[in-house]
Amino acid sequence: MIQLQSSAMQDTQLVSNMMYFYSNSARSSNGRQSWILLLPDLITQSRQQTRVAVLATSMLLLAIQSREERIFVESLGYYCQALISIRRQLPLVTDPQNPDFLPLTCVAIVLSFFEALCGTLFNGYYQHVQGAVVLLQIQGPRNCALVPYHSLFYAVRNHAICASLMTGKISPLAGEPWLTIPFSLSKKSSSDLVNDILLAMPRYLSALNADETASETSRMSREDIVQDLMNHLQNLAGIWSQISQHEHPIAESTQPTIPQSVELTQRYTYDNPYHAKVIANYRTAHLLAFSLLSIILPCHDWDVAPFLDDSASILSAAGYLEECDIGCAYFQMVFPLRLVAQHSPCATRRRVAIDMLKRWCGEKPVRGLANSALEAIYRGQCVIPQSPVYRNVYPDMSTEHSKACCERPVPKPFSYTAKGQWIKLDGMDTYITGDTKAQRAVLWVYDIFGFSSQILRGADILAHSSKEPILVIIPDWFRGSTAELSWVPPVTEEQQQKLGTFIQTKASAAIVVPHVRTFAKCVKAVYPRIQRLGIFGFCWGGKLVSLACQGDALFDVAAQTSPARVDPEEAKHVTVPMALLVSGDEDAGLVARYAENIRAETHVEMFPSQIHGWMSARGDLNRLVVWNEYQRGYQVIVQFFDKYL
Structure with missing residues (x-):
């Protein structure tokens, strides 16, 4: 275990370890600076609650990496202090010019990291992400186009996508001003365009589930949803032409870069972690769009191949990123793995996705989120209904919980004398x-x-x-x-x-x-x-x-x-x-x-x-x-x- 020499040295070592683990995954093709680089200054210049929040998560990460129970217990103490302090201060912060806004937004993200790592509170990760979103809403989309909030906006947006997809709830960042104004000073990357589509998906699901008493704003006609989804698929095709060269099929005889546990006939490797994440997000958006279309138009002659290709690519990207072992990549891959586990036509791929989530839950610093995904899988809580395209296409889907077992009603008991x-x-x-x-x-x-x-x-x-x-x-x-x-x-x-x-x-x-x-x-x-x-x-x-x-x-x-x-x-x-x-x-x-x-x-x-x-x-x-x-x-x-x- 690392021997910490002093309080100042301890802070520096802990935060540096967390920065290294998470900032590596923040690299992008256009060289955007990660918000996490703000943390060293924040813990020395800001209020005490900023320091304890950052140290709580830093210590928890070190505890998981070193398997030191003492550090884990100490991190929980810091986390409790941070929660008490933040809850007192948040209601007082309503002015966008308040100097506490920037550190508070960082704290919200850092505390969401804590819950993703450990999962101490029910829906704790989603609550902290929602807190960060609310703080951005007070700032407004125009300020999020400017330094220093621009990098924070990207971080919060990525986590808002994860939370929105995992819960099926529409994120405020899916609104039109948030899709345009924060990007007014820079050109959107392929990753940004894919994320726009991912943010839109819960809206369609909500519209499909809305009953006749729902408000007009929450309702969309099926024709409008179909048109939107077709447009998204067309846009995704254009994006794929720009990013497909970064995904490379690997032969069975070639030593794969993904773990051997990913037993697939289709395997891919990637140029770097950034491209692996972008392609995984692309495949997730593509799979969601196709699934929703096939649910709305079940009589259409849909081909099962895209579902199989997308799930194979998601598993390959997850395996590649697991080998790289960089922080935020785990957050962004939990929902895609859950999607494969619940909706892939192939039983082998569903099993591999579940096994990977189990491994992450036990060994990797994303235990809270991975456990949340596994609970949803085991309870049959699907964000989207099962697509009729692959229902019963692969008979060994029955190795999962029986559909009839979960859906057949039970008659009223009758009397019998044993x-x-x-x-x-x-x-x-x-x-x-x-x-x-x-x-x-x-x-x-x-x-x-x-x-x-x-x-x-x-x-x-x-x-x-x-x-x-x-x-x-x-x-x-x-x-x-x-x-x-x-x-x-x-x-x-x-x-x-x-x-x-x-x-x-x-x-x-x-x-x-x-x-x-x-x-x-x-x-x-x-x-x-x-x-x-x-x-x-x-x-x-x-x-x-x-x-x-x-x-x-x-x-x-x-x-x-x-x-x-x-x-x-x-x-x-x-x-x-x-x-x-x-x-x-x-x-x-x-x-x-x-x-x-x-x-x-x-x-x-x-x-x-x-x-x-x-x-x-x-x-x-x-x-x-x-x-x-x-x-x-x-x-x-x-x-x-x-x-x-």
Whole structure:
């Protein structure tokens, strides 16, 4: 660790380290000076709150780089001081001539860095960026064309684009005066022109989502949106002719400059970090424009190739910039990676984007923003709807959360008198049905709705219809919690957040799968007569069954119904007989590939007339056609376990 000699030396070293990390990424083709070069003078000439804000972020960066917990704790103390001081001063600053304006704007950006690095507050990054935007608004666009605010305007604008795209909210800097007046004394670069288009995108999304009660200013006709997007694509084509020479395809046999984790058939390298960022932003704007057009005009014969090209280029640029390891590049690449993770037609590229964000969240100085993006991905919070151009083009999209699983409504519960009994097993409330002296048992992993009447009835069917004695065991995997029926489909932000939080915590595979395996061993200890143990999973539970059957022989046979997040590669490690009962909502081809990869006997049964979850909580058993297929499904399961268990 660096040994700091004195208070003045400490300030200088800390700020110099931060300046080096962030200013390298501020280089541009026209040689604009970075605003960050103002910081050394500001911490010596300005008020105390400027110093503590700059030092808080500088110390946090050093703590992440050096992995020194003591420095991290100290940085949090400085950050709290800065927040208290800034909140007191901001309401007093209303005059553009106030000498505190410049340092306060710098402080707002620096504090946004802190939240991007760490993420201590909910939406903290976006709040600080919004604060910087408000300060610029007080200055006005004309002052932002002049020194010293011109360089600050560029910095705030870049972060405003990131915040606007991540939240879907329209930035004040997307207004016409802010697109022209600050550039009146200089010619716009290709990067500036791309950023203009990126700033416009949330406006179109907002207009598409506006209802009839929305104000006239928030509404645009679809014809106007289409015309604007077509104009943007035409302008992007002109920009591409100026910047395309800075992106170079690399052959598979060539040692790539991007990390080996970026496993793509299309790879690119770049002349320098600046051009990598510009091209990544161009690709993001291009992908957004095409996606919005394809949503408005779904019947148009759109080609999927541009979506694939854009996602490959974004991943290559992100990998290139990761190798360069320069600060602001990380900020600007988080949203493009999220866009690829949620909207690329290619499952491999989606996986690579998520893996890169995970790596950045754990190792790189952008943990706060990367974690925010990952949370949005896992909760299914898309800034734009999924484009119909590539919906189901690549079947292995089903390795993500099932669309039907998230969108199919759940019928109202019906009454059923269970035939089994409730006991405590391994500290959990557990439903058991069948013969407790049986030599065979089946462990059930229900869907996210827990002990539904359909689940209990199905357990009783298996327990009392089998040829030989069998015991069915269903523990309370969620320990008293379940997903509420009202969360599905999630139509409000609150419902999305609650469902996402439940899936990431109570229903996390990383938590439940080890518990499944531990519980299975407990079952054999409590019921020593049991010689063979099977496992049966429903929807989410089916995924856990697939994971729990990897490698060893803890289970002798397995079954899934309405399997979720099917991964054919995962099946290569399944070594026990497996039954797969597939509804009309699942991808039959993908399930077939999964079954082919299993290194044991399989049985695949199709139920094309049924919806995802018809054998569990989504089965509306008051409908005769559902009831009949529900019974048929369980008879298939009875016969399968009779044969292999």
